[in-house]
Amino acid sequence: MFKYTIKRAAWCEHEYKHCPSGCPIETAENRLREAHRRWHDCADSYNSPEDFRDGLNSAIQALRNVTFALQSVKSEIDGFESWYAEEQDLMKADPVLRWIVASRNTIVKQDDLKTLSQLKVTVVPSYDAEAASVADEQMAWSELPHAKPGAVVDTTLDVPVELTIEEVLAELTHVDLPMSIRQEATVLFEHRWVDEKMSSYELLALLAHSYGHLNSLLTRCHELLNMRRVRIPIPESDKENRVEAFEELEGLSINERLPCMSSTRQYRITRIRLADGSEVKEFKNWHVEYDAAVAKEAVESGIYGVQPEFDHDAVGEMQTDTQLGVLVATYAEIARGILRSGQDHGWFSYFFRKGRMAGALVHATIDKQGKHAIASEISRKALELGADTVLMIGEAWTSKMEQTPDGAYVPPSLHPEKTEVLVVDAVSKSGATAGGILSFHTLAGEPPHREVEIGEFTTQSSASNILSPTRAAWGIRALAGAAFWRAQTKAR
Known part of the structure; x- marks a missing residue:
């Protein structure tokens, strides 16, 4: 009987070991855990170009290594060849996963990715405008599998990334707004790292989408092995039988991305008061x-x-x-x-x-x-x-x-x-x-x-x-x- 070890990762409350020790695809699971950790490295260093690049390179390679590790144990899994052939067709149809493969080859064999920095400025005078900005990001998530970006909200402007906050605010003084609204409005400065070959999508989002697909892939592989893949531990107060102390959810609510990946705005947005240019931290x-x-x-x-x-x-x-x-x-x-x-x-x-x-x-x-x-x-x-x-x-x-x-x-x-x-x-x-x-x-x-x-x-x-x-x-x-x-x- 396989033994399950439940221990929350120190670097993210949503990371647990999902399969038991001795599982044939444990190495693939470990590579996916590594990719998750590198995702956080990227997020935490978003405003440090060199550190972000290092985290990005490591995350892409870890994601690619998931399928390498999976294929290395194919002889231990009955029916793997026919099952994986169908999975490969699904992955090849996903433009983001194709980008991961190509990017890994570039990083390992040629050079760093040609990343670009973008700056978007959004004026938020109301909760509805804040909602529009939230909706824009979630719309991008839903479009990622098709790589067909839709229109952004009309309160958002692309501006030269080299402009300072002071220069942008100086331009916004010409916007005709009632004084009471100007005093309450927030200006969102949204920083985005993109790859020139997938420039419509922010890089953390691309990594999270790829993670989600591979997370789902490993769940299906466990089903092929007739094994249970633990999704989330049951709270301590609910445990009656420690051997069976697991809850298998019907499915993660965000397309197999982890909950910490549900949004990237908190890593990328600086909030500034339109009235006086001070940063919103209080x-x-x-x-x-x-x-x-x-x-x-x-x-x-x-x-x-x-x-x-x-x-x-x-x-x-x-x-x-x-x-x-x-x-x-x-x-x-x-x-x-x-x-x-x-x-x-x-x-x-x-x-x-x-x-x-x-x-x-x-x-x-x-x-x-x-x-x-x-x-x-x-x-x-x-x-x-x-x-x-x-x-x-x-x-x-x-x-x-x-x-x-x-x-x-x-x-x-x-x-x-x-x-x-x-x-x-x-x-x-x-x-x-x-x-x-x-x-x-x-x-x-x-x-x-x-x-x-x-x-x-x-x-x-x-x-x-x-x-x-x-x-x-x-x-x-x-x-x-x-x-x-x-x-x-x-x-x-």
Whole structure:
């Protein structure tokens, strides 16, 4: 019997050993693990040309060595020749994999790749513009197997890579924008490394696509061997039988790429405030680990009052407007208890997959530009976790809509008649949405000893625009709910 060893790699939380010791294709697995590590080397050194080139060369060679290692053990695998002939046809039909083969030959036998540096500048005055930028990257992912790039979003401009940030911002001073929007707009400086022979696609994306195909290839080879390939360990708390302590997922949600490869924007984008040219760094996203003991202590202490029961049957897999409405109302009641305790509620995002919690983040920032960055991070985290539902909750200001003399709307935080609210929003991959506002008024004190008067919870049929990037990452456009699913079914 083969022995499985579960140990998370120190350099990436998503890397585990996928097959048992003694597996005939263990060497091919090791080359794929090596390619994954070199991908991270490339990402971490994206702004250092020499280090990026070294990582790129190593990653390409490791990817190519996966198939070399696989073919070296063909005599040990029954039916390999006929099976692999079909696999080779699939790989030859993929332009990115053909590029990997050609690039490896160039690196080993001739010279480094002829890489080019590109700079794209995107003005982001709103969450919808941030969503367009997210959608552009995800569109590129979907087109990679065909190598037929589509049009980029119209808020993006190609500019000479040698231009400085100051020079670009100087040109943007001529753009006609209301002052209030200019003060809140972010300028995204997106750096891209490309190979001159595949210049439509960024190099990290090409490596990730190739990794995904080879990852899938090794899964199918294990099936040929009648062996199980471990995808992800079951959490420690769920283990009843350590010999069988594995969960084989139905399939990775991003075409066999690892979750860490779901987006490359965080490595390539610098965020600058249009108003003053300062870099946007004053925002945080903290990962939250659920602690059952802490949760139990909070409930037993009664500090948050009597907490509502979570109706799993009514919430289901959270893919309809009605199910999301129940989810939103439940979290609003939990929030009511937190507000009543006198503490600051905070700003959280919760991620769900098939009706079960998949992760959570805590957010903090000082301005609208930081909120743009957080909205982007929520969308990236949804992809990384394979989430199909996201719920966001946090305190905010609200006010009636009034325009400034130059045509922009006065932000609620600056309105003289603003009121405090707690906003709860949820979106799902089906296109369903739900939201609501819990109004409250601070009577005295500061958290954690604040006295508040809490009003009624008002439901809304749609979610805030801050979750627009998440919907864009899922590929959702105008259709919502059941209409979206019908359209997807027809497309398939």
